[in-house]
Amino acid sequence: MCGGYARLGDIYKSIEEIMDLPSNQVGLSFPQNKKMVEEELERSLVLIDLCNSMQENLAGLKMSTQELELVLKRGDDAAVQLKVESFIRLAKQAQKPFKKITSSKAVAEDCRMVRVLAEAREMSVSLLESTSHLLLKQFTTTKGSKWSLVQKRKVVFEEEQLQVLEQSMGDLENGAELLFRRLIQSRISLLNILSS
Template identity: 55%
Template sequence: MAYHQRSASAPSSPRSNKPEIEQQLQRLSTTIFSPSATIDTTCDGLRKLEGIYKCIEEMMCKPSNQVSLCQSLQRTALEAELGRSLVLLDLCNAVQGSFMELKMSVQELLFALRRGDDASFQVKAYIRLSKSAQKQFKKISKKAVSENECRVVMLMAEAREITISLLESTCGLLSKEVEMPKCSLISKTFQKTKFVCEEEQLRALERSIGDLETGVELLYRRLIQNRVSLLNTLSS
């Protein structure tokens, strides 16, 4: 599965920009919670989310919006989003670390396969790592903003909530790659602790994790740029 870097194009004016971003956020939310969600759709979601953040940043940097954002009430909400942006960056870092560990676990599965060893230990390690990655999301509180905030702040909050949900969904999908009987990389034999690994499927999983790493890295860089723009707006 090839991962292609693209960004959602931003409409030319704020009037046409806002509805388009809202539609993209709504579609992303639907995709995340869909029972048919896959790693492919998640990679696509990360790419679209990176583009959405770019559009929000462009809106935030418009002189007319900067004037409204620096007003007392909006400034308070903007400062709150600035603090939450650090939580989001830390979460992206943690997820990237989890991806690295999962790739190493898949590589260990491949080695066991080539040696003809019982891979049950490696399978359990992979499942444990993927579930451990999911636990970190329980510590994250999704804090929405009130309807009194300006649209730019509300869009930032909506994008933040969807980002957390998408990253959480990603870790869940990686866990299911092993656990689901029909689509699993590991198929059980008659003995419970005995597994038969298919190298081609393990290679596909390794590539998928790599694609997800790329997507989260691009998102991470965009979030840093957004944070810089936030700081610039607050200091103006």
């Protein structure tokens, strides 16, 4: 997943470079393409909001994992169970924004640059949604076997697993932040083309 964020960041960087080509700037500013560009700008706002929401959720989940490590060290089973439930609730909350997202209509063939932006946006939404599903899955399974959330009324975890999970959350958060910055930059480039 982390590699996916880095690759998407590279894709958006390449798209910006392509948008900066004079021929593409002229093509994007043609009156017949302007409406499609404006629609893509609106959709990019939704994606930016999704990415920002994912960053916030990942930060919350990372903090929840750290808190879980602390209560686990203290041996407070009731507090551990509450932290587990809190983590699962946060992971489920990360999936909510994707229920509101619908696939966009096909983009007309005459504006390739807008089609490229739409495809990159769809890949970004897909990666963010996959990340949200992974969060919950990572907490309930590891290496093909179920983590025992409750075993004889006790929560069973290995501290090592939580540290790996915490590191993964940090890596995903950094990836989402990189993608967020690229999305903002891409939107600014598109707005600059429209205003020139």
